[in-house]
Amino acid sequence: MTITITAFERSPDRGKGLARDMRVRWALEEVGQPYDVRLLSFDAMKEPAHKALHPFGQIPTYEEGDLALFESGAIVLHIAERHGGLLPEDANGRARAIAWMFAALNTVEPPIFDRSLVMILERDQPWYEHRLRALDDIIRKRLDDLSARLGGADWLDGAFSAADILMVTVLRRLQGSGILEAYPNLAAYIARAEARPAYKRAFAAQLAVFNGAPPT
């Protein structure tokens, strides 16, 4: 059955793969599932047709037969549950991987995403510098603990999993901020993930959209 996801017609991240369709593309590439993409303008996202799929008028969404999903984390989990290779077979390992998925989106991503928003929307506000420093302190606390837990491991908990897809897409948003340089094992973790063929295919596909070329 055809899988269709939604993505920005023209991503504000200028093809850097920071929009949240990237994690869905990556998961689909990891499990070898072909997919179609419906590209949406900002205005189209707010139209009734899309809001019937996504109550908040955002991307990504995922459609397959009579299933329609929103929330990139839930979509990645669905892909991992429907296809092998992204979650451990054993029940405890699977539960731990799902805990790490929640950790990526609930514990690590919020201050990092807020930092992006502050830098875009609040740069001219009197509180900007203080707010940015406060967020950087929270982010460093999270990365201190994540770096200590990862140590010299390749992936968060044993084999590569859906949790690594989410965590790496969260951490990539810090590239260029100067924060990751203090965490060589996290930088190596991201590079390890970016070297995966499935990651490269997903990244190339979203970049092709930004460059206006039809993906090969």
Ligand SMILES: N[C@@H](CCC(=O)N[C@@H](CSCc1ccc([N+](=O)[O-])cc1)C(=O)NCC(=O)O)C(=O)O
């Ligand atoms: N929790 C939801 C959040 C979805 C979401 O934030 N979607 C964003 C795009 S990805 C977030 C995002 C936006 C921009 C950049 N960027 O780098 O420019 C990166 C990521 C969106 O549709 N925004 C339009 C709107 O809200 O009206 C999920 O994980 O799926």
